[in-house]
Amino acid sequence: MKKIGIISLSDRKSGFQTGHASTRRKTNILLKGPKNVKIGIPRAFYYHSYPGLWECFFRRLGHEPVVSPPSTQATLHKASAQTETEGCLPQKLFDGHVLSLIGKVDAVFVARIISIVKKYNCCPRFGALLDATRAGIARGVPLIPIEINETVAPLSKTLMKLARTTLGADTKTAKLAVKEAIEAMAQHHREEARRQREQTPGKRYLLLGHPYTLHDHFIADPMIKKMAQLQVPVELMSFAGSRHIKPGDILWCVFNQMYHKLHELDTQTYAGVIQISTFNCGADSMMADRFRRVCRQKGVPYMLLMMDEHTGKAGLDTRLEAFVDSLSWQKTGKAS
Numbered sequence: 223m224k225k226i227g228i229i230s231l232s233d234r235k236s237g238f239q240t241g242h243a244s245t246r247r248k249t250n251i252l253l254k255g256p257k258n259v260k261i262g263i264p265r266a267f268y269y270h271s272y273p274g275l276w277e278c279f280f281r282r283l284g285h286e287p288v289v290s291p292p293s294t295q296a297t298l299h300k301a302s303a304q305t306e307t308e309g310c311l312p313q314k315l316f317d318g319h320v321l322s323l324i325g326k327v328d329a330v331f332v333a334r335i336i337s338i339v340k341k342y343n344c345c346p347r348f349g350a351l352l353d354a355t356r357a358g359i360a361r362g363v364p365l366i367p368i369e370i371n372e373t374v375a376p377l378s379k380t381l382m383k384l385a386r387t388t389l390g391a392d393t394k395t396a397k398l399a400v401k402e403a404i405e406a407m408a409q410h411h412r413e414e415a416r417r418q419r420e421q422t423p424g425k426r427y428l429l430l431g432h433p434y435t436l437h438d439h440f441i442a443d444p445m446i447k448k449m450a451q452l453q454v455p456v457e458l459m460s461f462a463g464s465r466h467i468k469p470g471d472i473l474w475c476v477f478n479q480m481y482h483k484l485h486e487l488d489t490q491t492y493a494g495v496i497q498i499s500t501f502n503c504g505a506d507s508m509m510a511d512r513f514r515r516v517c518r519q520k521g522v523p524y525m526l527l528m529m530d531e532h533t534g535k536a537g538l539d540t541r542l543e544a545f546v547d548s549l550s551w552q553k554t555g556k557a558s
């Protein structure tokens with residue numbers, strides 16, 4: 223592995239320790255000079271909110287991005303032994319992904335995210351992620367940090383700063399990396415939109431959740447597979463084009479988008495809504511009731527499925543079967 227002069231940007235002297243004015247102060251330079259540094263990207267949280275972006279960005283700057291493998295029970299086991307017990311399930315999975323990268327890469331990329339949509343906030347856990355990682359499971363491990371706060375600066379500017387100040391790239395290379403990375407993400411979003419347009423016609427179920435729960439193999443895959451086995455079409459809530467969200471009283475960007483999706487749900491297209499929630503998510507428990515009410519007003523059946531580290535497949539299957547069966551009985555007027 224390379225010997226590189228990396229320090230965690232959450233180092234108190236670096237000026238990156240908070241999301242406020244300190245981020246604008248001069249910071250220490252990380253990775254000055256070396257190319258082809260192995261940069262570990264945990265396949266969790268912000269990886270799913272910016273599909274395709276990070277790999278392209280680091281590769282274009284001459285580094286080697288290494289994305290941790292998809293989540294499994296082992297990812298969680300690994301984290302459970304070391305992580306904060308009160309954390310939500312996605313936080314534990316994130317820690318598991320970081321642990322799976324340690325020792326295999328030169329540095330781990332960890333984001334502190336305040337806002338991914340201007341004037342809308344993310345869960346506070348995202349704001350604490352960098353410090354929590356540095357002080358916890360990645361203590362002493364070189365980190366490459368970024369702070370994303372779209373309310374203060376657009377993503378392109380933040381990426382530019384990471385490329386120039388933190389990774390020491392020249393202006394031309396940095397500009398190209400930013401441009402291509404944003405285009406790579408846009409391409410992913412276009413692909414996702416196309417897949418949704420081409421979905422099999424007929425009524426389907428909407429799977430509602432965060433990008434990092436819907437696209438996590440450990441959390442969502444068992445449900446998606448079960449629905450396929452029941453021959454029920456599902457659509458995953460899409461956050462493509464999520465930078466343009468509708469105004470509303472919900473200032474958490476992801477929940478705002480879910481709310482608007484439900485509010486505008488076409489009852490001819492959707493047979494039901496299944497919200498995937500994860501253990502110890504305070505935000506989900508606050509919003510679930512509101513989502514349930516919107517669905518009730520629209521006359522769309524709604525079910526909340528809570529996933530935790532011990533959720534058994536049998537229990538999950540039974541609940542999905544019961545939900546789907548009860549709706550088909552409603553339609554046909556008889557039990558099968």
Ligand code: SF4
Pocket residue numbers: 310311312313345346347348432500502503504505506
């Ligand atoms: S919104 Fe919930 S699941 Fe997501 S990071 Fe916050 S507490 Fe965890």
